[in-house]
Amino acid sequence: MLTYSFDNMGDASLYEHLYKCIKNDIIHGVLTADMKLPSKRSFAANLGVSAITVENAYAQLLSEGYIYSIAKKGYYVSDFSKHLAETTSYGEDREVLQPERPVYFADFSSNQTRPDNFPFSVWAKLMRETMNDKNNELMTRPPCGGIYELREAIAGHLRQFRDIHVSPEQIFVGAGTEYLYGLLIQLLGFDKTYAIEHPGYEKIAQIYDSYQVQRCLVNMDGQGIRIDELESCQADVVHISPSHHFPTGLVTPISRRYALLSWAAKSDSRYIIEDDYDSEFRLTGKPIPALQSIDLMDKVIYVNTFSKSLASTMRISYMVLPPSLARRFLSEMSFYSCTVSNFEQYALMRFLREGYFEKHINRMRNHYHKQRDYLLEIIKNSPLSSYVSITEEDAGLHFLMKIDTDIPDALLIERALQKGIRINSLSQYYTAPPENAEHIFIINYSYLETAHIPEAIERLYRCLQE
Amino acid sequence: MLTYSFDNMGDASLYEHLYKCIKNDIIHGVLTADMKLPSKRSFAANLGVSAITVENAYAQLLSEGYIYSIAKKGYYVSDFSKHLAETTSYGEDREVLQPERPVYFADFSSNQTRPDNFPFSVWAKLMRETMNDKNNELMTRPPCGGIYELREAIAGHLRQFRDIHVSPEQIFVGAGTEYLYGLLIQLLGFDKTYAIEHPGYEKIAQIYDSYQVQRCLVNMDGQGIRIDELESCQADVVHISPSHHFPTGLVTPISRRYALLSWAAKSDSRYIIEDDYDSEFRLTGKPIPALQSIDLMDKVIYVNTFSKSLASTMRISYMVLPPSLARRFLSEMSFYSCTVSNFEQYALMRFLREGYFEKHINRMRNHYHKQRDYLLEIIKNSPLSSYVSITEEDAGLHFLMKIDTDIPDALLIERALQKGIRINSLSQYYTAPPENAEHIFIINYSYLETAHIPEAIERLYRCLQE
Numbered sequence: 001m002l003t004y005s006f007d008n009m010g011d012a013s014l015y016e017h018l019y020k021c022i023k024n025d026i027i028h029g030v031l032t033a034d035m036k037l038p039s040k041r042s043f044a045a046n047l048g049v050s051a052i053t054v055e056n057a058y059a060q061l062l063s064e065g066y067i068y069s070i071a072k073k074g075y076y077v078s079d080f081s082k083h084l085a086e087t088t089s090y091g092e093d094r095e096v097l098q099p100e101r102p103v104y105f106a107d108f109s110s111n112q113t114r115p116d117n118f119p120f121s122v123w124a125k126l127m128r129e130t131m132n133d134k135n136n137e138l139m140t141r142p143p144c145g146g147i148y149e150l151r152e153a154i155a156g157h158l159r160q161f162r163d164i165h166v167s168p169e170q171i172f173v174g175a176g177t178e179y180l181y182g183l184l185i186q187l188l189g190f191d192k193t194y195a196i197e198h199p200g201y202e203k204i205a206q207i208y209d210s211y212q213v214q215r216c217l218v219n220m221d222g223q224g225i226r227i228d229e230l231e232s233c234q235a236d237v238v239h240i241s242p243s244h245h246f247p248t249g250l251v252t253p254i255s256r257r258y259a260l261l262s263w264a265a266k267s268d269s270r271y272i273i274e275d276d277y278d279s280e281f282r283l284t285g286k287p288i289p290a291l292q293s294i295d296l297m298d299k300v301i302y303v304n305t306f307s308k309s310l311a312s313t314m315r316i317s318y319m320v321l322p323p324s325l326a327r328r329f330l331s332e333m334s335f336y337s338c339t340v341s342n343f344e345q346y347a348l349m350r351f352l353r354e355g356y357f358e359k360h361i362n363r364m365r366n367h368y369h370k371q372r373d374y375l376l377e378i379i380k381n382s383p384l385s386s387y388v389s390i391t392e393e394d395a396g397l398h399f400l401m402k403i404d405t406d407i408p409d410a411l412l413i414e415r416a417l418q419k420g421i422r423i424n425s426l427s428q429y430y431t432a433p434p435e436n437a438e439h440i441f442i443i444n445y446s447y448l449e450t451a452h453i454p455e456a457i458e459r460l461y462r463c464l465q466e
Numbered sequence: 467m468l469t470y471s472f473d474n475m476g477d478a479s480l481y482e483h484l485y486k487c488i489k490n491d492i493i494h495g496v497l498t499a500d501m502k503l504p505s506k507r508s509f510a511a512n513l514g515v516s517a518i519t520v521e522n523a524y525a526q527l528l529s530e531g532y533i534y535s536i537a538k539k540g541y542y543v544s545d546f547s548k549h550l551a552e553t554t555s556y557g558e559d560r561e562v563l564q565p566e567r568p569v570y571f572a573d574f575s576s577n578q579t580r581p582d583n584f585p586f587s588v589w590a591k592l593m594r595e596t597m598n599d600k601n602n603e604l605m606t607r608p609p610c611g612g613i614y615e616l617r618e619a620i621a622g623h624l625r626q627f628r629d630i631h632v633s634p635e636q637i638f639v640g641a642g643t644e645y646l647y648g649l650l651i652q653l654l655g656f657d658k659t660y661a662i663e664h665p666g667y668e669k670i671a672q673i674y675d676s677y678q679v680q681r682c683l684v685n686m687d688g689q690g691i692r693i694d695e696l697e698s699c700q701a702d703v704v705h706i707s708p709s710h711h712f713p714t715g716l717v718t719p720i721s722r723r724y725a726l727l728s729w730a731a732k733s734d735s736r737y738i739i740e741d742d743y744d745s746e747f748r749l750t751g752k753p754i755p756a757l758q759s760i761d762l763m764d765k766v767i768y769v770n771t772f773s774k775s776l777a778s779t780m781r782i783s784y785m786v787l788p789p790s791l792a793r794r795f796l797s798e799m800s801f802y803s804c805t806v807s808n809f810e811q812y813a814l815m816r817f818l819r820e821g822y823f824e825k826h827i828n829r830m831r832n833h834y835h836k837q838r839d840y841l842l843e844i845i846k847n848s849p850l851s852s853y854v855s856i857t858e859e860d861a862g863l864h865f866l867m868k869i870d871t872d873i874p875d876a877l878l879i880e881r882a883l884q885k886g887i888r889i890n891s892l893s894q895y896y897t898a899p900p901e902n903a904e905h906i907f908i909i910n911y912s913y914l915e916t917a918h919i920p921e922a923i924e925r926l927y928r929c930l931q932e
Contacts, residue, residue, distance in 0.1 A: 023797070024797055027793055027796060027797045028793060028797075112605070112606075112607060113605060114605070115601050115602045115604070115605035115606075116601075118601075118604075118605055120597055120601060123597070124593075124594065124597045127590075127593055127597075128590065128594070131586055131589070131590045131593075135581050135582075135584075135586060136581045138581070138584075138777075138779060139578070139579060139580070139581035139584055139777055139778070139779055140578075140581075140779065141578060141778055141779060142779070175641040175645070175781070175805035175806070175807075176803055176805055178802055178803060179641070179645065179805055182648060186676045186677065190677075190678045202801070203801050206801045207801075207802075210652045210798075210799060210802075211652065211656075212656045311604075311605055311808075312605070312607055313604060313605055313606065313607060313608070313807065313808035313809075314807045314808070314809065315641070315803065315804075315805050315806065315807050316807075327493055327494065330493060331489070331490055331493050331494075332676075333676060335668070335669050335672045335673075336644055336673075336676075337642055337644060337781065338781075339641035339642055339645055339781050339805055340641070340781065340807075341641075341779065341780045341781050341782075341806075341807065341810055342777075342779035342780070343779075343780065343810070344807055344809070344810070
């Protein structure tokens, strides 16, 4: 039977480690198409781990398409692994390494924007105007931070909607926040310790790991990231999303924000990276000021993106550096070219300047508000309602749904997948979720097709009845 | 008088170190607008360096706009340094940290594409068609390597024009080669030693330094990068442009290419990064096969860009990984989103697929051929011709012009600047140029305005007569 070592697994949890081992063997062709995987029970016994660990690993592989399951028979390796064409054979019928992405009836895990929400006709018009008016500018290399007029427009937007007062010179535009995080590591230093939220976006940890810098996971309490743990792990830089934490949905209150600023003020090398990724979509209540706007010590690096508010496939993000760091960036890193095409920078500049962005955000906020209310209404009127309670529904584009059940999260997730429903549990975002944790699920509603909602909730309900 | 320490200057040459010190002081406001800089002679005496070192540093600062000169009076700090707006003041009249870029009558240092050469109407048509046809695809997150159809189109292009046979899965699209180099460091390892060409593009060294990896400068001989030095510096990865080296213009012959492949074959950790940046523009003679196409050991990572062939402001580059590295990328780094917008990926796919790219390249090759021949003709018929000899004029978009003169390079560069002509000398690309080196200048002709060429050559001639 398959055997993997659990030594050297680093920070990973047991299920995560197992998931990675199996995934690697599939990618490298050790496990081949349609090979049957061991049953959960016997595999667990063989490895000396709990059945839940194996279940979690299988569920993850299943959701990513690496394996498939046949009811009452078991789990099999997906048929996508005849690998890259070798350099010596170029048949037209060669197979693709990346598995086809499965299409879900409803995907509660996706925070993509829906195609029908993108303002295609306005964007096409602005792109056309840009190409008519700006031939010379379109072909002129912009400064490393991006086209000045776009950065002016972003500064204006931040002033008006977020009460953030910065000069365009502090704004650096780049092709996605992931890219900007990489620049920040280069700017702040490879010798620094970076603290990230636990639980949190897996990708943030992956980026810091890919840059091979020291990072520590800091737990959250009811107010946000824990300051005592920040101190004890000797972090230099803390990377947080205080406006709307993923996945817990927590909004960090003003008191903890000030505490974070005081933490940062204690040493020259300390900085806060504030990822404000979906602050535009706070649905009710007065927004809490951004850390950036209450920072008097130049300790906050503000990061935001148009990928969430406009289109996830248009890679335009920006960061706002405190003046001292902006100067250092210019003196040490201005050799880097801006990674966003001039065409999209100028089109976005017009989009902001001519008021389209504001209109778009308002339209989307209404749409999401309705979508959320409709979804809550459907849940309320479904038999599911007697099993669930909803929290954190006011900020951003997801909420939490606690299910009162004895079914393990991984099993529920798998049952849902078999019904075409993708959903993630909060426990998946912990490196070591407590075995007796509550069954809390993350409900992203930005990518749901409205017409599918009633049926999706009905299917979720049926998962509890099997 | 100004004093700088020359300790801890690392790999930098004396002039480069001095240039950086002064630039930093200007950026940080230590040296303020219109402050007079010391005369070259007295400054050199004070610092204990040669006058040529100071001259070189001043010339560099002048060419970047940090200082200006007044004939017979001296050098002054430019008036751009009232810095970033402080976070507490947001006057509308705040000044910009980045200096205005000077406009040159002729810029022999630029390899940008000219606005009039970009196929705006075709691109506008393709963008329009893309937005009409592809609404769903435009909003769907592509795989980490980019949109599959674009990678197929690139694979087709490589097969047809470069005899490179690879599968689309080996191709990874990214927002510029600088970004791809960063990914490669993450993939190949922070613990590796990276060898780069000396002389070479300054930016390549800057990127490796910014990632804080070990790098060594390896000298070139008449055939390309020196294998003996590669061995002695214990490089793991060598980063080269064998098709057309910048700045020397050298094309590495086939024998050295095979020697490089044997060097790489000697250890598992060895790889060659082949930057093929302007191979499309080889003007005469049969092209030498890419290293990638003669590599049987999966040791070559091929990198190319559309920034050179299409528009320098459209950030679309790609790398071709050997299958084993492609698999590793997918298993370890596929969490990264592709950094190029779907809109431009689909438009470029059509541009390639529908034959526009081929037409564009042919048109540009003719244009550059004519431009080069015209420039050579003007030089030949000018009084400058008795002072100069031309070499390396057949590959890519620049050639070398040796001037028979006693005037130091830095002085000639400065005289040219005062006449609105920007030009770089080969010596600037060496960390320590030999004091008695020949006076060789780099003539990029892709960005020249054709109508300015006769006057530009006349002005260059006058620089020799002062």
